[in-house]
Amino acid sequence: MILLRCLKLYSTLARFSLSRTLNFWADSVLRVVMDVLFYIVSLSFFSVIYLHADNIGGFTRADAMVFVGCFTLIDALFMTFFSVNLWGMSAAINQGQLDYILTKPIPPFFLTLFQRIEFGSLINALMSASILAWALTIHPQPASWLGILLGLSMLPLAVWLYFMIGVAFVLPVFWTHSPGGFLRTFYSVEPLMERPDGIYRKGFGWVFFTLLPFAILASFPARAMVGKLASGDFFYYIFVLIAFTFVVARIWARGLRIYSSASS
Amino acid sequence: MKALLAMYVNEIKRTLTYRVEFWIGSILQALIFLYSAVALWSAVFTSTDSAQSIGGLSLSQMTAYYALAACLYYVIYPGEMGFMSEEIYQGQLNRYLVYPIPYLRLKLSVYLAQATLFFGQSIVIGLILQFGFAIPLISSWSHLAMGLTAVMLACAIAFHIVAVLQMSAFWLDQAWSVMVMFYMTLNFLGGRVVPLTIFPNWLRSSLEWLPFSSVMSFPVQAFRGGLSHDAFVFEVIKGFFWLLFFIWLSRSVFERGLRRYGGVGI
Numbered sequence: 001m002i003l004l005r006c007l008k009l010y011s012t013l014a015r016f017s018l019s020r021t022l023n024f025w026a027d028s029v030l031r032v033v034m035d036v037l038f039y040i041v042s043l044s045f046f047s048v049i050y051l052h053a054d055n056i057g058g059f060t061r062a063d064a065m066v067f068v069g070c071f072t073l074i075d076a077l078f079m080t081f082f083s084v085n086l087w088g089m090s091a092a093i094n095q096g097q098l099d100y101i102l103t104k105p106i107p108p109f110f111l112t113l114f115q116r117i118e119f120g121s122l123i124n125a126l127m128s129a130s131i132l133a134w135a136l137t138i139h140p141q142p143a144s145w146l147g148i149l150l151g152l153s154m155l156p157l158a159v160w161l162y163f164m165i166g167v168a169f170v171l172p173v174f175w176t177h178s179p180g181g182f183l184r185t186f187y188s189v190e191p192l193m194e195r196p197d198g199i200y201r202k203g204f205g206w207v208f209f210t211l212l213p214f215a216i217l218a219s220f221p222a223r224a225m226v227g228k229l230a231s232g233d234f235f236y237y238i239f240v241l242i243a244f245t246f247v248v249a250r251i252w253a254r255g256l257r258i259y260s261s262a263s264s
Numbered sequence: 265m266k267a268l269l270a271m272y273v274n275e276i277k278r279t280l281t282y283r284v285e286f287w288i289g290s291i292l293q294a295l296i297f298l299y300s301a302v303a304l305w306s307a308v309f310t311s312t313d314s315a316q317s318i319g320g321l322s323l324s325q326m327t328a329y330y331a332l333a334a335c336l337y338y339v340i341y342p343g344e345m346g347f348m349s350e351e352i353y354q355g356q357l358n359r360y361l362v363y364p365i366p367y368l369r370l371k372l373s374v375y376l377a378q379a380t381l382f383f384g385q386s387i388v389i390g391l392i393l394q395f396g397f398a399i400p401l402i403s404s405w406s407h408l409a410m411g412l413t414a415v416m417l418a419c420a421i422a423f424h425i426v427a428v429l430q431m432s433a434f435w436l437d438q439a440w441s442v443m444v445m446f447y448m449t450l451n452f453l454g455g456r457v458v459p460l461t462i463f464p465n466w467l468r469s470s471l472e473w474l475p476f477s478s479v480m481s482f483p484v485q486a487f488r489g490g491l492s493h494d495a496f497v498f499e500v501i502k503g504f505f506w507l508l509f510f511i512w513l514s515r516s517v518f519e520r521g522l523r524r525y526g527g528v529g530i
Contacts, residue, residue: 053311188293
């Protein structure tokens with residue numbers, strides 16, 4: 001019943017978001033241009049690096065292009081469905097806007113995290129999907145269709161995991177009351193996702209496979225698509241996803257208990 | 265001058281209100297950036313067994329380069345400039361217009377306060393890296409003097425570039441995407457993500473003329489002693505040229521922007 005109500009509400013919120021996107025179309029155009037630049041920079045970066053090496057962290061040049069397709073697609077989907085909600089979350093907690101959400105007959109976690117969709121970024125998702133398709137086409141030895149399907153099915157999971165990590169960085173705002181929680185830190189750590197996981201397998205790199213699993217976000221789906229994913233890695237991916245969702249939900253519940261409503 | 269000093273002190277106090285965020289945020293960011301870069305280049309050097317250096321840098325020199333880039337980035341781009349576009353967009357600029365001090369000068373004092381704090385923090389991080397992790401960041405007093413000159417010039421240029429971009433809020437609904445585009449370009453073409461010497465020669469010679477290298481690659485190279493005397497003088501002259509250009513541009517954009525400013529809330 002609650003799920004049905006949530007879905008109905010989500011479709012209404014999506015309509016509002018679409019109307020907002022159409023009203024602020026210039027902002028959406030700029031977002032598209034910004035992401036195009038991001039794709040150019042990412043592809044150029046790996047092109048420059050691979051002038052000096054054939055294999056980095058287990059990824060050949062062709063693998064790296066698939067990897068770029070994966071992390072740009074994850075980023076574009078994240079920008080579409082979650083990024084704006086993540087930015088607004090700390091303000092909602094700090095400035096008391098959460099009061100309004102708490103009075104609604106809908107789970108506050110859902111309403112806080114799914115309020116807006118940036119439809120403009122869907123264009124970027126299409127472009128990054130094209131990069132991924134191009135990279136798979138030019139790859140000399142891509143995985144079987146099953147491997148590619150496995151990799152593709154991991155991408156939505158990666159978007160959710162990415163979002164949950166982001167939320168985990170914002171939630172301390174319940175206790176610190178700082179303007180943005182540790183969101184700035186999140187965006188500084190997040191570029192770790194844009195490098196192959198093989199480079200983090202030494203020293204304290206294990207942190208980026210477990211506590212801050214940025215290393216696995218795009219690398220594991222890319223590995224699946226080029227036939228380099230170890231058998232247990234997929235299950236590990238699912239385990240990390242569930243664990244993160246569970247921990248974030250617990251922290252949210254604890255945060256709500258001490259929420260003191262800044263506006264009243 | 266007194267008012268500007270008061271703004272400067274106020275900004276320092278405001279930033280230090282959230283000490284945990286200030287220290288954890290910046291130090292963690294610097295260390296993670298450094299870790300990621302060193303991990304990547306270690307993998308590249310491992311892949312090319314025979315290579316002693318890439319782009320003229322050995323792995324230890326590469327580590328020093330990225331350590332300096334990590335330390336200096338937040339001095340040059342403290343991150344508080346974002347309020348300028350917000351102030352224009354939400355009409356908070358109104359109150360500054362009645363102040364007896366030019367708006368850009370007020371913002372410069374805020375920027376300098378941030379840069380000072382981050383510079384202090386960079387010294388702490390730099391000392392930890394130099395003595396705790398044996399990463400040779402600065403090898404002589406002359407390199408230190410050259411580096412400080414370069415960083416002051418870079419801060420002046422960076423402030424005016426960011427001001428111009430922030431003032432795009434006079435015409436656009438939001439300026440953040442313009443800023444993100446700028447930071448992406450700066451990081452890649454300015455030498456933060458990849459040293460400019462790594463680029464192919466034909467591209468590198470073009471990149472060295474752009475303002476991006478003056479605000480990132482130049483201070484890093486000056487501190488680590490990667491510039492000859494002549495190259496340093498050339499970079500300073502080039503930097504001054506860009507500084508004058510961006511001072512002129514920021515003033516022109518502000519004057520033009522004010523003409524179409526609606527002043528929400530008046």
